[in-house]
Amino acid sequence: MAEASTASADAVADMLADATDSLDPLTDAENAHVKNRARVGSARPSSLLYTYGPGAVMDLPNFAVMPAGLDDWDPIWKRREHVPTIIEPRLLDVVRMHLGRDVDSLRPYPWQPKRGGPSTEGTDLGVPARVFPQWFRCTGCDYLGPLPRFTYTNTHPFRPDLAQFTHESCPGRGKKSGGKGKRSNPAVPAQHLLTCTNGHLDEFPYALWVHKGRACPRAESPDLKMRDANVGGSVGSTIVCTQCSASRGMSEAQGRVGRDKLPQKCRGRHPHLGAFDADCDARPAIVLMGASNLWFASTQSVIVMPRDDKQQTAALADQMRAELGLEKVAKYQAHPDFLRDLLSAHIDLETVTDDELAAAAAKAMAGDSDEVRQDKLAGWDPIDLLVPEWAYLQQPALFAQQSNSTGLMVTERDRGAKLHPHVQRVVAVNKMKKVNAVLGFTRLDEMDRVNDLSSRLVKLTRNKRPRWVPATEDRGEGVFLQLDVDAVAAWETVVLASPLWAEHRQAHDRNFARRFSETAKNVDSATRFPAPRYWLLHTFSHALIREMAMYSGYGAASLSERIYGWPGSAERSAAAGLLICTTASDSEGTLGGLVALSQPERLQSLVSSALRRAARCSSDPVCAMRTPRDPEDFLHGAACHCCTFASETSCENANRFLDRRFMLTLATTTGARVPGFFGVTNGS
Incomplete structure (x- = not known):
């Protein structure tokens, strides 16, 4: 087991390693190890949110760990006199809709301050994590074995990178056991794992693999070796049994044919919980430790906005539940004086009346039944989180009334005389605060990509109803641009009838049908295909990011980016805007360089330059004419790394739904053509 602590002022997550708790009764034997609480690694809060959260494999310099489920975090927080929380009712309501009404709060990651000061506060804090994978290969003799066969060392408290597992008395390659020259050699994790679409993860059964599902005829627990194939025509590693000399290459486990040679039933293992699910019906597949599809975070985020009286009551109700828990709120709901005494130590209630306190208590106790919650979840759309933000940005009269306590400060900017006429409004976001919460994760296929069955969302606790979820609070700045909504609607009508749009829709249907997820077939692909205005805004956003x-x-x-692009309906008005922002969870804000670009003279020049650069790509005419046709199923058109693609930290949709032909009428385009929303721009 390993423990990590996250995010102090410099946003560092420090890890402590031990190997004590038995995680798997069949393949793990960790209980012989002694706890070691020296640091072994670090990560920023944003990394723990999107890359290395509970259930992910975090690759350290010499081995890997897996952040544990939230059950193992609770003992750490219980050592503290007060548990910090992040209050954002709009986001917490969405979390409760997904995970149940028992969620009391959003909590930041526990952090550990740097050593050296007189205070010992927080020295026992951290994000608990387990050593995983727990099969290692000796770099000196290729011995392959479970964790207890290796020795953990980390003697330097300020050098976490020195933490490692070693193979003591390693005989080396080509030497007889017991020969001279034995020494300690470092061990590295064995890279192969088994996973399934239900989110389970397990060690690869090397002993069964090399013996083709049977026991070794000469030893009950045979010693194995993993040899790299650097010569000849074979690919990958080879597993060898030292007792019976059986050998088998790992390349046989790859692909569709190899999957048939793997165990046909998943054991249902959740290493981050130290638990197993019964009766998993998915087939396991081989995956490498560093594979990008090993862990997909399922997160939701909102921009914090000024709150009206109703929202203030909801915020107080959430604070009440976070501090006292639902049971105490129910116990003292009819006694405002008791509630005030219990809460006053951590909540400022000087301006809160008894009636307001009673209303907040009633709000804290209120909650939807599971049936109502499931109905809401079935009809929920992630756009619902964006609608209030769009509505607020449409009311400049409210900007002067904003409270700095919300972390939001926006200013309506004048349009430059030379700004493209289709850019209708510009809003400078001087300050903003974004709250992000983790709902769970998936493996092999991203939940947000297909949004198929909520049962695919892997739980963060052994209990199906968590009491809290991890969250981060980011502060930053940005620039909001709003396009002419009527012009966008008129342009969209033309695009919907074009052959190019039909090609993109058919490619999306093929892409959706071929997803690895075994549950994607339960979803109508048309409900996951964004409207043309989203393609336009998304492509324009990437062009601006490159220029900014x-x-x-x-x-x-x-x-x-944050894209506000959807057609009008009975539930919501049409939107056509985008927010380019920069935020950080480990600082008090940003430096103002981005919001300064919203000044009229600078912005009109920047927009003109961005459109001019996007009009021509170094890969044209190939890029400008790219259209997916059967059997192709990629989800972009005239877009590539040379002209439009952005990093995964910038793009909200993994560089999908991009096409420069929707933004500009490209001179090099032939065949399927549509009028670009911004017309013809000189790309020279």
């Missing part, structure tokens, strides 16, 4: 990175003082990977 050259003048804002921030790298392109530090800029991110």
Whole structure:
């Protein structure tokens, strides 16, 4: 087992390693190890949110760990006098809709301050994590074995990179056991794992693999070796049994044919929980430790906005539940004086009346039944989180009334005389605060990509109803641009009838049908295909990110997008806008270089330059004419790394749904053509 602590002022997650708790009764034997609480690694809160959260494999310099489920975090927080929480009712309501009404709060990652000061506060805090994978290969003799066969060392408290597992008395390659020259050699994790679409993850059964599902005829627990194939025509590693000399290459386990040779039933293992699910009906597949499809975070985020009286009551109700828990709120709901005494130590209630306190208590106790919650979840759309933000940005009269306590400060900007006429409004986001929460994760296929069955969302606790979820609070700045909604609607009508749009729709249907997820067939692909205005805004956003990175003082990977693009319906008005922002969870804000670009003279020049650069790509005419046709199923058109693609930290949709032909009428385009929304721009 390993423990990690996250995010102090410099946003570092420090890890402590031990190997004590038995995780798997069949393949793990960790209980012989002694706890070691020296640091072994670090990560920023944003990494723990999107890359290395509970259930992910975090690759350290010499071995890997897996952040544990939230059950193992609770003992750490219980050592503290007060548990910090992040209050954002709009986001917490969405979390409860997904995970149940028992979720009391959003909590930041526990952090551990740097050593050296007189205070010992927080020295026992961290994000608990387990050593995983737990099969290692000796770099000196190729011995392959479970964790207890190796020795953990980390003697330097300020050098976490020195933490490693070693193979003591390693005989080396080509030497007889017991010969001279034995020494300790470092061991590295065995890379192969088994996973399934239900989110389970397990060690690869090397002993069964090399013996083709049977026991070794000469030893009950044979010693294995993993030899790299650097010569000849074979690919990958070879597993060898030292007792019976059986050998088998790992290349046989790859692909569709190899999957038939793997165990046909998943054991249902959740290493981050130290638990097993019964009766998993998915077939396991082989995956490498560093594979990009091993862990997909399922997160939701909102921009914090000024709250009206109703929202203030909801915020107080959430604070009440976070501090006292639902049971105590129910116990003292009819006694405002008791509630005030219990809460006053951590909540400022000087301006809160008894009636307001009673209303907040009633709000805290209120909650939807599971049936109502499931109905809401079935009809929920992620756009629902964006609608209030769009509505607020449409009311400049409210900007002067904003409270700095919300972390949001926006200013309506004048349009430059030379700004493209289709850019209708510009809003400078001087300050903003974004709250992000983790709902769970998936493996092999991203939940947000297909949004198929909620049962695919892997739980964060052994209990199906968590009491809290991890969250981060980011602060930053940005620029909001709104396009002419009527002009977008008129342009969209033309695009919907075009052959190019039909090609994109058919490619999306093929892509959706071929997904690895065994549950994607339960979803109508048409409900996951964004409207043409989203393609337009998304492509325009990427062009702006590339241009803004050259003048804002921030790298392109530090800029991110938030697209407000949907047609009008009975439930919501039409939207056509985008927010380019930069945020950080480990600082008090940003430096103002991005919001300065919203000044009329600078913005009109920047937009003109961005459109001019996007009009021509170094890969044209190939890029400009790219259209997916059967059997192709890629989800972009005239877009590539040379002209439009952005880093994964910037793009909200993994560089999908991009086509420069929707933004501009490209001179090099032939065949399927559509009028570009911004018309013809000189790309020279």
